[in-house]
Amino acid sequence: MDYIKSINFKRLIIISLFVILVIASMLIGALESVTVKSLFQGDQTSWMVIWSSRLPRTLAVILSAAGLSVAGLIMQAISRNKFMSPSTAGASDAAGLGIMIAYIALNTQEGIIKTIFGFFFALIATLLFTSVINRMKIREVVYVPLIGMMYGGLISAITTLICYHFDAMQLFAAINQGSFARIGSFATVYIIIVPVVLAMFYAARFSIIGLGEDFSKNLGLNYNRVVFLGLVIIALISAASYTAVGPLPFVGLIIPNMTTTFYGDNIKKSMLDLMFFGADFVLICDIISRLVIFPFEMSVSLTISVIGGIVFMGYVIATMRKGKYRGKKSVTPSTAKASGEE
Amino acid sequence: MIEIRNIVQSYGRNRVLDDVSLTIEDRSITALIGANGAGKSTLLGVASRLLPVISGCVLLDGIDLRDIKTREIAKAIAVLKQTQSIAVRVTVSELVEFGRFPHCGGRLKQVDKDKIEESINFMDLDDIRDKYIDELSGGQRQRAFIAMILAQDTRYIFLDEPLNNLDIKYSVEMMKIIKRLVRDLNKTIIIVLHDINFAAAYADYIVAMKDGKITNRGRVKDMVTCDVLNNVFDHKFNIIEHHGRRICLYYGSRKFHKSEKMLDKRGMGRQIHMQKCLHHFSKHEVSKAKMKKVLEHHLSAYMHKHKKHDYINKMEQREIRTREHVH
Numbered sequence: 001m002d003y004i005k006s007i008n009f010k011r012l013i014i015i016s017l018f019v020i021l022v023i024a025s026m027l028i029g030a031l032e033s034v035t036v037k038s039l040f041q042g043d044q045t046s047w048m049v050i051w052s053s054r055l056p057r058t059l060a061v062i063l064s065a066a067g068l069s070v071a072g073l074i075m076q077a078i079s080r081n082k083f084m085s086p087s088t089a090g091a092s093d094a095a096g097l098g099i100m101i102a103y104i105a106l107n108t109q110e111g112i113i114k115t116i117f118g119f120f121f122a123l124i125a126t127l128l129f130t131s132v133i134n135r136m137k138i139r140e141v142v143y144v145p146l147i148g149m150m151y152g153g154l155i156s157a158i159t160t161l162i163c164y165h166f167d168a169m170q171l172f173a174a175i176n177q178g179s180f181a182r183i184g185s186f187a188t189v190y191i192i193i194v195p196v197v198l199a200m201f202y203a204a205r206f207s208i209i210g211l212g213e214d215f216s217k218n219l220g221l222n223y224n225r226v227v228f229l230g231l232v233i234i235a236l237i238s239a240a241s242y243t244a245v246g247p248l249p250f251v252g253l254i255i256p257n258m259t260t261t262f263y264g265d266n267i268k269k270s271m272l273d274l275m276f277f278g279a280d281f282v283l284i285c286d287i288i289s290r291l292v293i294f295p296f297e298m299s300v301s302l303t304i305s306v307i308g309g310i311v312f313m314g315y316v317i318a319t320m321r322k323g324k325y326r327g328k329k330s331v332t333p334s335t336a337k338a339s340g341e342e
Numbered sequence: 343m344i345e346i347r348n349i350v351q352s353y354g355r356n357r358v359l360d361d362v363s364l365t366i367e368d369r370s371i372t373a374l375i376g377a378n379g380a381g382k383s384t385l386l387g388v389a390s391r392l393l394p395v396i397s398g399c400v401l402l403d404g405i406d407l408r409d410i411k412t413r414e415i416a417k418a419i420a421v422l423k424q425t426q427s428i429a430v431r432v433t434v435s436e437l438v439e440f441g442r443f444p445h446c447g448g449r450l451k452q453v454d455k456d457k458i459e460e461s462i463n464f465m466d467l468d469d470i471r472d473k474y475i476d477e478l479s480g481g482q483r484q485r486a487f488i489a490m491i492l493a494q495d496t497r498y499i500f501l502d503e504p505l506n507n508l509d510i511k512y513s514v515e516m517m518k519i520i521k522r523l524v525r526d527l528n529k530t531i532i533i534v535l536h537d538i539n540f541a542a543a544y545a546d547y548i549v550a551m552k553d554g555k556i557t558n559r560g561r562v563k564d565m566v567t568c569d570v571l572n573n574v575f576d577h578k579f580n581i582i583e584h585h586g587r588r589i590c591l592y593y594g595s596r597k598f599h600k601s602e603k604m605l606d607k608r609g610m611g612r613q614i615h616m617q618k619c620l621h622h623f624s625k626h627e628v629s630k631a632k633m634k635k636v637l638e639h640h641l642s643a644y645m646h647k648h649k650k651h652d653y654i655n656k657m658e659q660r661e662i663r664t665r666e667h668v669h
Contacts, residue, residue, distance in 0.1 A: 080429075204448030208440055211430055214392050214423045219494070220416025220444040264431040264474060268448065 010262060014276045021283040025058045026050060028287060030295040057180050060189045061286050062279040064241040065251055067192035069278030070199050071237040072252025073259070073267060074230045077210035079130065081144050082260075085252035086122075086238045088145040093152040094118075094125030095235070095242040096176060097159040103175075104166045111188030111243050118239030125155060126231045178246035178301035180286055189244035195233040196275070203268035206230060210265055249301060250308030251278060258315060281308075343368055344419075344498060344530075346389055349398035351381075351554075358384045360554040361398075368497075371524055371531045373541035376551035377575055382534045383502055385551065389532065390421035390500040402498075416444035420491045421500040434478075434486045435471040438462055441493030454493075461492035464527075465519070481512030488519060492527075499523065501533045505540065513537075517544040538575075538590050542566045550574040566590065 027034060031049050038046040072085040079089070086092050098121030102114040129151055138144055156176075163172040199206070205226045208216045216223050241248065255278040263270035282304065289303040344366040351359035358381045366372055366389075374382040387393035389400055391407050400407045402418060410418075420441075432440075438461055442454040450458075462471055465485045470478065475486055484504060491499055501520070505513040521544055523529040535541045541548055541562075548565040550558045551574070558570050565571075566588040571579040580591040 204440075204443065207432070208443060211428055211432075211440070214421070215428065217392050217412075218390075218416065218421045219440065220411075220413040222412065260431055264433060264436070266432050266436045269436070 011273055011276075014273055014280060017280050018276050018283075021280060021287070022058055022062075024287055025061065025283055026054045028290055029054055058283075060180055060245055061282050063189045063192045063196075064245050064248060065255075065278040065282035066275035067196055067237040067241055068248055068251040069255040069259075069274050070196055070271065071234045073256040073271070073274060074199060074206055075234055075252065076256055076260075077206045077265070077267060078227050078230045079133070079144060080210060080212070081141055082257055083141060083145040083253070084148065085145075085250075085256070086126075086234055087152065087247065087249055087252060088148040089129050089234075090125045090148060090152040090155050091122045091234055091238040092242060092247050093155040093159070095122040095239040096247065097121050097155055097162075098239065099175065099243055100159050100163060100168070100172055103171060104162065104168055112191070115188050115191055115236075115239045115243045118242055119235050122235035122238045123231060125151075126235055127228075130227070130231065175246060177299045178248045178304070179297075179299050180245055181297060187244075188240055191240040192237055195236040195240075198229075199233050200271055202226070202229060203271055207265060207267040210267070245300070247301060248282065249305050250312065251282060251304065254308055254312045254315065255281060257312075261315075261319070343401075343403060344389060344532075345401040345404075346385070347399050347401065349385070349388055349395065349400070351384055351388055351393070351396055358554050359388065362554070362556055363398075364389075364549060364556060364559070366498075366530065366532060367547060368530050369524060369528050370546040371520060371533060371544060372547045372549060373545035374532065374534045374549050374551060375536075375538055375541050375574065380551040381554040382551055386421070386500050386502050386532065386534055390419050390498075391415055392421060392423070413444050416494065416496075418496050419498045419500065420494045420496040421502070422487055422491055422504065423502045424506055429476060431474050431476055433472050433474055434467050434489070435462065437475055437486055438467075438489045438493045441490035441495075444494060457495060458493050461489040464492060465489040479512075480508050481515060484508060484512070484516055485519070488516075488523075492523075497528075497530060499529050499531045501531065503534050503536060505535065505537065513540065520544065538566070538571065538592070542588050542590065563588070 027036065029049065031045075033043075034046045034049050034054075039050070068086065071091075075084045075086055075089060075091075076082055095118035098118035099114045101121075102117035106113065129148060133144055133147070138147075159172065160169075163169050205216075205221060208219055208221055209223065209226050209230070213223050216226070255274060259270050259274040259277055263273055282300070285303040285307055286300050288307070289298040289300045292298055292303075346362060346364040346366075349359050349362045350357070362381070362385060364385075374385065376382050384393065388395055391400070391412070395408065402410065402415070407415060435458070438458050439450065439454075441461070442450060442458060445457075446454045462468055465488055467482075467486060467489055470482060470486075475483055478486065488504075504516055504520075508516060517540055520531055520533065524531060524546075533545070535545075545562060547559065548562055549556055550565065550570060557574055558565060566581060568579050568581055571577075571581075571590060571592075575592070577592055582589045582591060
């Protein structure tokens, strides 16, 4: 009964939008003969296109978007900083480094091997980053993601250096561009289900972690263990999504931010909506990137960057205004500038 | 019962707690007082397992805290540090739900829900239960956190400066609530307070700390005395008794004289003034001639200032003489 009561209007909109977008994503593509009608008539080619191309693609979009949103939310809870995401803590870049090393060292491999490489690199990178940041005790909220971005830049510079040395720049350029067109490695994306389920299971703990170390210790939580678990989840999601579809900027940043303004910071309550919301956003971006130069398609990273950048700027300005209106300082101009830089 | 035994705690070379031992009485309010850096918050942190014990031990009902699972400690001891820095968007009822975590691990059962309702009602938060805590006033916010602690259902509650950033009305309200926790719910409360007057008015026991050591401890009436407080705070205190309650004055001396002047209208200031002079003489060895001179000077200046009638002056002189004899 509680569950039915908790279905609200906002959730209904997000989910119905999700259904519409999934259907749209299934029906849009280079082969125009795939329509609702042809599917109902049992046209074999249409079904084959759906099964082998469009469904995996749509699932990849949904899973990677939902996963990155969850990773972003956990990152923000752990660091208690609304401007953190896997991409502003070096996780995505380190995953990229790991995957490139897997490519260079082991040649073509199963997606899972690459993911494992990416996972370990991302985990080590985020562990290093969080432990250093915690020791520095930075008061200003903006500096942490700024340092994180520099750190990420450093890691990707190392990746570039290695690629340059092994003459793999072209490969790197291809991998470093987020796209849902690489159907071959989509199987990896299903790995994301594991950390997401884990995150749902530990949602209450992550919410408590977000309230501070003393607070979580008071409630009998092993703070360090939960933080480590969070970083494992983040690294796994980053690595799997990087292997399957490449980096998707902004998703881990804006989706958690917007969801928490609507639903608050109780992760357990907002997680489902967060995932649907993230999936909606990336589905829209994916559909747009498929339609702009139809029948060809653009890199989804590009679309996400453009739309995400605009949406995030709008969001920051809106919260600033609202903050002023309420007479509170929720987002300062300097934070707005920092987020604009991304 | 919580027993703190021979705790030594240090940050680097700096010894913050130096061989501190303390037993906390059940069903009472114990206030920790002391100057900044005396080690109050550190002691609170150690006693409530937020800080790891380096040397010594903390016993909960005779069992070392290190031998108890953290989840089990969380059912017995709750601690609330300064809450103003927590900038998280959760509603009041969600915050209170967090308090049940040690009991249910995040999955609320009927017992937990009942306890949550009880805490919300006890703290009178029913109207604002769906508001986000960052939208609340300081007092409401603090009440929401106390409700969470109540939902945690522990026997011991440690509070670190709960009156910080609260204005007078909410501070008094908060102390009354804390008093009610002991009286109605049989809690044991250990509280770090900055304002000695709040400690004097609401606590049962006061523990005074200085330079990482406990200098004095005892009931309020034994603790709120000039000697103890002057020593603990390195500052001159004046203590007034008002309706059987002790109030400390520790502001600038000019202000103190002002208050004396006000009292003088009822004829009380003079007495206090005399007592002060005599107290001064009893402490320092002064020759009788000098004593008389100072006293006369004091009084004539005082009388001149207040333009008293001559006959009062004469009475004062007589009083001095009698007191001299007594002395």
